[in-house]
Amino acid sequence: MSEFQLSQARWTHVALPSGDLQASIDFYTSLTPLVVVERFADADGESVWLSNDNQADSPFVLVLVSFNRDAGSKLGLLTPFAHIGIEVPERGDVDAIADRARAGGFLHWEPMQMPAHVGYICALKDPDGNVVEISHDQKVFTKIREKWGTGARG
Amino acid sequence: VPKLTQPRWTHVAIPCSDLERSIEFYTTVTPLVLVQRNTDENGKGAWLSNPGQVETPFVLVLAEFIGEVGARFGIHDGKVAPTFAPFAHIGIELPERSDVDAVAERARALGSLAWEPTEMAAHIGYICSVTDPDGNTIEFSHNQKVFSTIQELWA
Numbered sequence: 001m002s003e004f005q006l007s008q009a010r011w012t013h014v015a016l017p018s019g020d021l022q023a024s025i026d027f028y029t030s031l032t033p034l035v036v037v038e039r040f041a042d043a044d045g046e047s048v049w050l051s052n053d054n055q056a057d058s059p060f061v062l063v064l065v066s067f068n069r070d071a072g073s074k075l076g077l078l079t080p081f082a083h084i085g086i087e088v089p090e091r092g093d094v095d096a097i098a099d100r101a102r103a104g105g106f107l108h109w110e111p112m113q114m115p116a117h118v119g120y121i122c123a124l125k126d127p128d129g130n131v132v133e134i135s136h137d138q139k140v141f142t143k144i145r146e147k148w149g150t151g152a153r154g
Numbered sequence: 155v156p157k158l159t160q161p162r163w164t165h166v167a168i169p170c171s172d173l174e175r176s177i178e179f180y181t182t183v184t185p186l187v188l189v190q191r192n193t194d195e196n197g198k199g200a201w202l203s204n205p206g207q208v209e210t211p212f213v214l215v216l217a218e219f220i221g222e223v224g225a226r227f228g229i230h231d232g233k234v235a236p237t238f239a240p241f242a243h244i245g246i247e248l249p250e251r252s253d254v255d256a257v258a259e260r261a262r263a264l265g266s267l268a269w270e271p272t273e274m275a276a277h278i279g280y281i282c283s284v285t286d287p288d289g290n291t292i293e294f295s296h297n298q299k300v301f302s303t304i305q306e307l308w309a
Binding site: 004005006007008009010011012013014015016017032033034037038040042049051052054055056057058059060061062063065067077078080081082083084085086087088089093115117133138140141142143144145146147148149 | 155156157158159160161162163164165166167168169184185186189190192194195201203204206207208209210211212213214215217219226227228229237238239241242243244245246247248249253275277293298300301302303304305306307308309
């Protein structure tokens with residue numbers, strides 16, 4: 001057994017169905033910070049793990065699974081409120097992603113200012129219709145760092 | 155003040171019917187702990203996280219909306235349909251095979267066990283599944299190896 005054994009119970013993934021795995025991978029790797037970690041295939045279909053690049057200390061992946069029986073379907077579940085939340089460092093990053101998403105036909109909500117703890121956001125729809133929120137100033141990242149650590153690396 | 159310097163996936167958000175009931179469930183049955191609560195004119199919410207996950211923050215956002223706001227999101231009479239179901243799930247990894255059995259026992263006692271512990275294909279491992287108070291599927295696994303695969307790749 002390797003030195004990388006899990007030593008405590010951990011939340012490590014969320015799994016969603018996809019009707020077109022390649023379209024989903026293209027979407028997440030071009031419009032979000034996620035990168036492909038691994039791909040799998042078996043008799044029932046294929047799947048992929050997507051993660052923040054290099055997130056090694058606390059592994060967490062988005063598992064997308066495309067079952068052959070569902071090929072071509074729109075299988076989005078994270079909607080209308082439910083969503084995947086991505087934080088960006090600058091307000092201008094929200095606008096830039098919205099521009100790129102609009103060009104690709106993936107923009108769901110135009111950039112808008114929300115209450116303080118939500119921040120400046122836009123939302124995309126992935127190829128299955130799952131909502132992906134892009135936010136500046138939502139502060140999940142900074143609040144956790146403030147509460148549990150003193151590191152300042154982003 | 156710690157500052158975000160690169161784009162990061164930091165949360166998954168789902169609606170719930172009864173925030174207190176959901177917090178009680180997640181903090182009793184899963185390893186997640188309460189980070190903070192938020193209240194505004196739309197309703198109330200909570201952030202849950204692996205304990206002490208500070209280098210790469212990631213939270214489950216639970217939101218309970220007041221009536222008319224919920225209605226805009228398709229929630230009527232406060233009854234939320236599960237987001238993660240039937241295949242879709244929240245995945246929790248456990249260090250020992252017997253931990254899966256222990257979680258299953260606790261969940262069975264609470265009436266929330268969905269799948270008895272089962273041995274699956276190699277890359278899935280030994281799992282059971284539990285439903286949260288709104289019917290969302292939570293998978294508990296031993297030997298699924300998301301954690302160890304990523305650590306081997308990037309640590």
